[in-house]
Amino acid sequence: MNLEGKQVVVIGEREGVNGPSLRLLAESAQAKVVFSVTQCFV
Amino acid sequence: MTSAPTGADIKAFCAAPVHALITAGAMVASGLYQYVVVLGGASQAKIGMKFRAHLRNGVPIMEDTLAGMAFVVGPDNGDGMKIRLDLTGKHPIGAGSSSQAVYQSLVVAPLERAGLTMTDVDRYAVEMHNPEITEPGDSGDVPKTNYRTLAAMAVLRGEIEREDMDEFVAARGMPGFSQTQGHIPAGVPYLGHAHAAMRRGELSRAMIVAKGSLFLGRMTQLVDGVSFVIEPSEGMNKT
Numbered sequence: 001m002n003l004e005g006k007q008v009v010v011i012g013e014r015e016g017v018n019g020p021s022l023r024l025l026a027e028s029a030q031a032k033v034v035f036s037v038t039q040c041f042v
Numbered sequence: 043m044t045s046a047p048t049g050a051d052i053k054a055f056c057a058a059p060v061h062a063l064i065t066a067g068a069m070v071a072s073g074l075y076q077y078v079v080v081l082g083g084a085s086q087a088k089i090g091m092k093f094r095a096h097l098r099n100g101v102p103i104m105e106d107t108l109a110g111m112a113f114v115v116g117p118d119n120g121d122g123m124k125i126r127l128d129l130t131g132k133h134p135i136g137a138g139s140s141s142q143a144v145y146q147s148l149v150v151a152p153l154e155r156a157g158l159t160m161t162d163v164d165r166y167a168v169e170m171h172n173p174e175i176t177e178p179g180d181s182g183d184v185p186k187t188n189y190r191t192l193a194a195m196a197v198l199r200g201e202i203e204r205e206d207m208d209e210f211v212a213a214r215g216m217p218g219f220s221q222t223q224g225h226i227p228a229g230v231p232y233l234g235h236a237h238a239a240m241r242r243g244e245l246s247r248a249m250i251v252a253k254g255s256l257f258l259g260r261m262t263q264l265v266d267g268v269s270f271v272i273e274p275s276e277g278m279n280k281t
Contacts, residue, residue, distance in 0.1 A: 014253065014265065015169060015184045020139055038139065038265070040056065041092075042171060042181045042222065 003031035010036040047079075056169065056227035057254025058082065059111070060268045063230070066115040067125040067270070081112035084224020091223045092179035099178040105223035113233060120277035123237055129156055131251075131269035139265045141191050148251055148269045149192065150199070160196045163214065163271070165236070165248040167229025168192075170220040179222070188251075189215035228252035233272070240274040248272050 008026040010033055012019035019038040026033050052062045059082060066078035086108060093103045118124065131148040138144075153160060166189065173183035192215075193207040202210055220231045229250035239245035253267040 013181075015187065016182060018139060018141065021141075042169070042176060042184055 003029040006031045007034045008032065009034060012036070012038040013042070014038050014040040015042045054252075054254050054266065057252035057267050058228075059226065059230040060228050060250060060252035060270065061254075063113065063115065063125065063250075064127070064130055064268060064270055066113075067127050070115055070117065071127055077114060077116040079112060079114055081110070082226070083110040084108045084221075084226065086224060088223040088225075092181065095180045096178055099180070101178045104175045105179075105221075107221040108224050109221050109226050111226045111230065113230075118275050120275050121241075122275050122278075123233070123240060123272040124275055126271040126273060129153070129271035131267075133253075133265055133267045135264060142195060144253060144265060144267060145191055145195055148253070148267050149249065150195065152269065152271070159201050160192065160199065161201050161210075161214075163247050163249045164245050165216070165232075165239075166192060166214055166251060167216070167232035167236070167248060168251045169228060169253060170216075170218045170231050171222050171225070172218045172220055175222045176218070183218065185215060185218040186211065228254075229269075236272060240278055246273065 003026060008031045010019050010022040010026065012022050019036040023033045023036050052058050052065060054061045059080065062080045062082070066080050069075045069078050084107065090103045090105050092105060096103050115125070129152045131152040133144055133147045137147045150160065153162065168188040169184050171184040173186065176182060176184055189211040190207065193202070193210040196202045196210055197204050197207060220226060229252065232248070232250065236245055236248050249269055249271050251267070251269040253265065
């Protein structure tokens with residue numbers, strides 16, 4: 001999946017991969033994170 | 043006791059039991075009250091929360107328990123566990139919300155203040171969800187993930203070698219055993235077991251950790267959490 005130029009909504013998991021980590025991943029792939037939150041779904 | 047008791051709620055979602063025990067300890071230590079009972083139950087609204095994942099994976103709806111717990115906090119009677127109020131951890135605003143930042147605040151910082159290392163704690167109790175329930179619910183093994191994060195931090199701090207991570211997890215962690223919904227959160231399900239282990243002389247220091255979530259209350263996006271250390275009373279009976 002090529003995220004370059006895409007807008008990304010991040011929903012992270014407190015007990016897994018959280019929002020800030022997903023933001024780093026998305027931005028490293030040249031995506032723009034428009035919203036980021038960490039939930040707890042466990 | 044010379045008068046009837048009163049009570050109040052401490053609302054902190056999955057960190058609530060640990061906040062409540064620290065608050066109870068502080069009340070007793072200050073002389074405000076002699077005995078404080080910390081008691082709580084499960085969230086009825088979360089029963090069967092992951093039912094779709096469980097049914098999709100061919101298992102019954104296992105989140106079907108309403109659990110309860112109670113602890114008595116009071117003066118040292120020689121057979122209890124001391125709450126080390128000088129070794130509490132918190133996750134302060136601005137600390138960052140990565141897993142490493144959370145555990146740096148909750149676990150490492152209070153130990154550093156006391157001149158202790160992560161290997162000076164015999165056992166850590168984190169969110170103790172039973173993986174037999176969470177793995178078919180597509181949530182992974184929560185305690186194991188947390189323990190491996192702690193082990194990785196111990197490696198980064200030079201306290202253990204990388205090849206000793208599995209041994210750290212086995213020796214200082216434990217398999218998850220708590221019901222998930224409605225669950226008793228954080229590390230407090232371990233407290234009864236810790237007491238028994240201290241009576242047997244097998245445990246000299248444990249850390250009870252909670253990772254909470256202000257975001258569950260939709261107050262902020264911040265993570266919150268607290269921790270405390272427990273040790274045997276000086277004159278603990280060993281039976």
